[in-house]
Amino acid sequence: DTGVSQNPRHKITKRGQNVTFRCDPISEHNRLxxxxxTLGQGPEFLTYFQNEAQLEKSRLLSDRFSAERPKGxxxxxxxxxxxxxxxxxxxxxxxxxGGDAGSVGYTFGSGTRLTVV
Amino acid sequence: AQxxxxxxxxxxxxxxxxxxxxxNYSYGATPYLFWYVQSPGQGLQLLLKYxxxxxxxxxxxxxxxxxxxxxxxxxxxxxSVHWSDAAEYFCAVGPYNQGGKLxxxxxxxxxxxx
Numbered sequence: 001d002t003g004v005s006q007n008p009r010h011k012i013t014k015r016g017q018n019v020t021f022r023c024d025p026i027s028e029h030n031r032l033x034x035x036x037x038t039l040g041q042g043p044e045f046l047t048y049f050q051n052e053a054q055l056e057k058s059r060l061l062s063d064r065f066s067a068e069r070p071k072g073x074x075x076x077x078x079x080x081x082x083x084x085x086x087x088x089x090x091x092x093x094x095x096x097x098g099g100d101a102g103s104v105g106y107t108f109g110s111g112t113r114l115t116v117v
Numbered sequence: 118a119q120x121x122x123x124x125x126x127x128x129x130x131x132x133x134x135x136x137x138x139x140x141n142y143s144y145g146a147t148p149y150l151f152w153y154v155q156s157p158g159q160g161l162q163l164l165l166k167y168x169x170x171x172x173x174x175x176x177x178x179x180x181x182x183x184x185x186x187x188x189x190x191x192x193x194x195x196x197s198v199h200w201s202d203a204a205e206y207f208c209a210v211g212p213y214n215q216g217g218k219l220x221x222x223x224x225x226x227x228x229x230x231x
Contacts, residue, residue, distance in 0.1 A: 004160075033218060040223070040224070041223050041224070042121075042207050042209075042221030042222050042223050042224050043161070043207070043219075043221050044221070045218040045219065045220070048218060056218065091160060091161070093161075106151075106163070106219065108153075108160040108161040108162075109160050110159055110160040111159075111160050113158070
């Protein structure tokens, strides 16, 4: 198990273009989370899935953002018509719901850094 | 409202000196508290976590944190800082069942001078 994998690591795009990021969680983890981290701030929750079901979405997730986890394994986060304000690090994390509190917890990926020019 | 406050945006300590990073939280239910560290351009690494039991918890890299319910605080400490500890530190709070979203503070950047 190599942990949570995110691709690409970096993405530079022109304003107005669409971008898609991928997250591969730890294989046995049934919950998957997306966070956004802007410069100098802590991560902010965007959305999360339990298996393939999207259970919660933050108000930060405008209608230009969509996330999927079609088979309950990997997830994609798409941003349509990117704006400069979308420039941030997008972090993915996975966890096991109901796992023992002392042994199972969040694992974060290294993130995808998006720059909109 | 649920929130985490890290009052210190940036702290500089000398190598070998002790360190304390402050964290205050506001959370409706019994909180599950975390400290994470982030090196530049990297993801988050868990240092330690606390839900119940002994209010002084030990983590990796020689860090420890103390939970004080009366003060709604969960401060991170290290007796002797190493240059490699320079990084951004985040306090977070979440629900106990390990599967909920985390609420993060804005972070404290630690610089270590020789």
